[in-house]
Amino acid sequence: MDNLLEDFNQSLHKGFIDRTIPHKGNFMPKLLINNKDENVLSTIINELYKCKSFTISVAFITESGLASLKSHLYDLNQKGIRGKIITSNYLGFNSPKMYKELLKLKNVDVRLTDVNGFHAKGYVFEHEHYASMIVGSSNLTSNALKVNYEHNILLSTQKNGDLVYNIKAQFDELWSKSIPLSDTWIQDYELIYDEQSLKNALHIAREKRVMQDNIEQTMKIEPNIMQKEALHSLAELRKSGKNKSLIISATGTGKTILCALDVRNYNPNKFLFIVHNEEILHKAIEEFKKVLPFSKDEDFGLLTGKYKETHAKYLFATIQTLSKDDIYNNFD
Numbered sequence: 381m382d383n384l385l386e387d388f389n390q391s392l393h394k395g396f397i398d399r400t401i402p403h404k405g406n407f408m409p410k411l412l413i414n415n416k417d418e419n420v421l422s423t424i425i426n427e428l429y430k431c432k433s434f435t436i437s438v439a440f441i442t443e444s445g446l447a448s449l450k451s452h453l454y455d456l457n458q459k460g461i462r463g464k465i466i467t468s469n470y471l472g473f474n475s476p477k478m479y480k481e482l483l484k485l486k487n488v489d490v491r492l493t494d495v496n497g498f499h500a501k502g503y504v505f506e507h508e509h510y511a512s513m514i515v516g517s518s519n520l521t522s523n524a525l526k527v528n529y530e531h532n533i534l535l536s537t538q539k540n541g542d543l544v545y546n547i548k549a550q551f552d553e554l555w556s557k558s559i560p561l562s563d564t565w566i567q568d569y570e571l572i573y574d575e576q577s578l579k580n581a582l583h584i585a586r587e588k589r590v591m592q593d594n595i596e597q598t599m600k601i602e603p604n605i606m607q608k609e610a611l612h613s614l615a616e617l618r619k620s621g622k623n624k625s626l627i628i629s630a631t632g633t634g635k636t637i638l639c640a641l642d643v644r645n646y647n648p649n650k651f652l653f654i655v656h657n658e659e660i661l662h663k664a665i666e667e668f669k670k671v672l673p674f675s676k677d678e679d680f681g682l683l684t685g686k687y688k689e690t691h692a693k694y695l696f697a698t699i700q701t702l703s704k705d706d707i708y709n710n711f712d
Contacts, residue, residue: 384509388538407536412514413529420518420532421525424503425452427512427534431505434463435551436520439470439499443478444522450485457487465490466551466558467520468498469569476570483561491558492565501532504547511544512536601671607638614642636664640671643694652711653696658684661696668694683707 391405412420428434429452456463465488467474482490503514516532518524537544559565603611610627617625629635643651653664665680672679672694681692684701690710701707 385538388510388536391536407510407512409536410534412516412518412532412534414526419526420514420530421448423534424449424514424525427503427505427514428452428456431461431507431512433461433506435504435548436463436465437500437502437551437554438465438467438520439501440473440519440521440524441465441467441478441482442521443475443481445520445525446478446481448522448525449520450481453485453488457485460487462487462489464488464551464555466493466500466554468493468495469572470498472573476566476573479561479566479569483563483566490561491555492561493554493558495554495557502547502551504544504551510536510538511541513544513547601637601641603638603641604634606633607641610638611642611645615645618646636667637671639664640668643668644671649693651694653694654699654702655696656699658682658698661698665694665696 387405388407390401390403391407392409394401394403394405395409410423412418412423414420428449453463465482467482467490469492482488501516501519505512512534513536514532514534517530518528518532524530535543606629610629614625614627627635627638629638639653653661653668655661655664661682661684668680669675675694679693681687681689681695683690683695683697685698688707689695702711
């Protein structure tokens with residue numbers, strides 16, 4: 381027991397105070413991420429095989445996420461190790477089929493909470509002399525456990541530690557206010573789930589219609605007489621192999637829209653828009669967005685005293701910034 385406490389002390393000292401100490405203990409706090417060498421799932425499986433019991437509190441569970449643990453939970457059942465899972469039907473994410481799979485787990489008690497905005501992601505493992513926990517961003521989904529960019533922390537604590545005491549107390553309180561998962565509940569949920577799926581499909585369809593309407597409205601922006609002549613001349617110059625041209629136009633005749641229309645017609649890989657005033661840049665970007673229906677926000681960038689977004693497809697610059705040697709020399 382003394383060795384265990386010493387291991388804890390050294391692990392916590394290295395993890396939270398001085399990373400340079402040469403300690404390689406069993407209780408080091410650890411950041412869990414998904415990459416080619418490791419993932420969150422492997423740590424969960426490792427903790428399951430070492431624990432005496434476990435509790436999981438997650439908002440979202442998928443069939444594939446559950447499937448990645450099924451064989452391991454079966455092994456635990458063979459050893460008489462049980463666990464608890466609390467989840468919910470928050471946002472209608474969890475499917476009835478997944479709930480049916482949960483019910484098949486003989487050594488796992490499952491309850492459902494109706495806490496508003498339930499969005500927990502916590503895994504607690506009870507060991508013989510200590511407890512460990514994973515808290516962070518990963519739900520029990522295959523992507524969250526193996527693929528997604530996630531941040532989770534693995535922590536260990538003595539059984540009398542304040543952290544594990546509070547986590548267990550919160551879980552126990554939530555458990556007492558939750559209802560057991562049952563066949564009857566799943567049957568009722570299937571009716572709601574199908575209705576919610578229909579609503580979601582209709583919502584997506586409405587969003588697509590709105591987007592299409594916006595695109596159609598944008599494509600309706602037509603050039604005026606001056607702009608038509610200028611666009612025709614620009615097209616003819618390009619056909620003849622010319623790569624330079626100058627358009628002189630009075631204030632208020634639509635030079636910004638003219639530029640945007642030419643970009644829409646020509647579709648260049650990169651475009652540089654230069655003015656003398658930063659306020660004009662922001663207005664110009666708004667005008668360009670009206671004319672270019674398939675553009676994204678990240679396609680537009682600023683080159684000013686404050687912003688250096690030179691990676692953007694459409695770059696809007698002030699002449700004051702562009703004329704600086706360290707900036708200008710970076711352009712062809």
